[in-house]
Amino acid sequence: MRIVIVGAKGFVGASLTRGLLARGHEVVSLDLRPGPGRLADVEDEVEWVVGDGSAPEAMLAAIGRRPVDGIYYGPYYRAAPGEPGLGQELDVMAVAAWRVFQLARGLDLSRVIFPSSTAVHGRQPADGAPLDETSRVAPFGLYGAYKLLCEGVGEQVNAAVGRNVITSVRLPAIYGPGAAVASRGVNVPAVAAARGEAGRVDYRPEVRVCVAHVDDAAAMLVRAFEHDDLAHAVYDMGGADVSFGEIAQVVQDLVPDARTEFGDDVAMPLPSAIDNARARAELGVEHRDLREGMASVVDYERSRLGAAA
Numbered sequence: 001m002r003i004v005i006v007g008a009k010g011f012v013g014a015s016l017t018r019g020l021l022a023r024g025h026e027v028v029s030l031d032l033r034p035g036p037g038r039l040a041d042v043e044d045e046v047e048w049v050v051g052d053g054s055a056p057e058a059m060l061a062a063i064g065r066r067p068v069d070g071i072y073y074g075p076y077y078r079a080a081p082g083e084p085g086l087g088q089e090l091d092v093m094a095v096a097a098w099r100v101f102q103l104a105r106g107l108d109l110s111r112v113i114f115p116s117s118t119a120v121h122g123r124q125p126a127d128g129a130p131l132d133e134t135s136r137v138a139p140f141g142l143y144g145a146y147k148l149l150c151e152g153v154g155e156q157v158n159a160a161v162g163r164n165v166i167t168s169v170r171l172p173a174i175y176g177p178g179a180a181v182a183s184r185g186v187n188v189p190a191v192a193a194a195r196g197e198a199g200r201v202d203y204r205p206e207v208r209v210c211v212a213h214v215d216d217a218a219a220m221l222v223r224a225f226e227h228d229d230l231a232h233a234v235y236d237m238g239g240a241d242v243s244f245g246e247i248a249q250v251v252q253d254l255v256p257d258a259r260t261e262f263g264d265d266v267a268m269p270l271p272s273a274i275d276n277a278r279a280r281a282e283l284g285v286e287h288r289d290l291r292e293g294m295a296s297v298v299d300y301e302r303s304r305l306g307a308a309a
Helices: 011-022 037-045 057-065 086-106 141-160 188-195 216-224 244-254 277-283 290-306
Strands: 002-006 024-032 046-050 072-073 109-119 166-169 172-174 200-202 206-213 232-237 238-242 259-267
Touching: 002 011, 002 057, 002 277, 011 024, 011 206, 011 216, 024 037, 024 057, 024 259, 037 046, 046 057, 057 086, 072 086, 072 216, 086 141, 109 141, 109 216, 166 216, 172 216, 172 290, 188 200, 188 244, 188 290, 200 244, 206 216, 206 232, 206 290, 216 277, 232 277, 238 244, 244 259, 244 290
Parallel strands: 002 024, 002 072, 024 046, 072 109, 109 166, 166 232, 172 206, 200 259
Antiparallel strands: 206 238
8 A cells, every 4th residue: 555644754754653553554655744754764665855844745756646545644833922813723624634634535545644632521420431433522622622523524425435444543642752741741750750850741650541562553544544345424533541640650661760740630631531432442552561562761761762872
């Protein structure tokens, strides 16, 4: 398969790129800036296109004159605090995604994957019951609202073409090697420990969050690209339901002198308990042990620091 990844040098995009290459697929990277970034180790295996993935002309340049089988649309935009950016955020997060989805009506694509988010669910319900694709949605902020909007548009396009070509995968808080902070600061304790520093997260130790390792997320996305006939348009990836205190304890078990400081925030905008039965059944999603996942962050950061020394 020949697959265009918009945002291939991003945290999830880079892991997805390596996963696709390892399975023998061709990858076209469409990114704003030149250079391989996180993908320096596989630079010669990737077809590089520099351009704004939210612009139609850049997408057409990435597709080129050879057929493409799939597209991953992963751009994220958030204006800096105090700066106006609502229009651009809407263009990148929703309008451009709609344009990419429309390509499924004109090209013979096998799959368009849209990385949605558990932010469409909003906060964990008070009863603690696990959420799934059939649960109520209460999007957190514009980010969650845009994700939910794109899921709905994808379902409409699927109905128009008569098959589930647009697949939305609701990712939880993603962590793993290659990011200093990661989603909701989940990487901070491990990265700080590897650096011999004190890490600080915004949340109180008892605050819970659903986490998934970046390579497990990539493995699920690769399976989605390779699947011939997915039964649904939306999948919750799920992950481990853990507290920040538990994350810090795992890191301290790995690095005995690790120090994690906690903030006072108790308002986690994402749910912690996700039922991913649909993803397990159709896409074979698996989640590694938290200790193994945090060890990969510590090892990566130590190797990076050693190489820079």
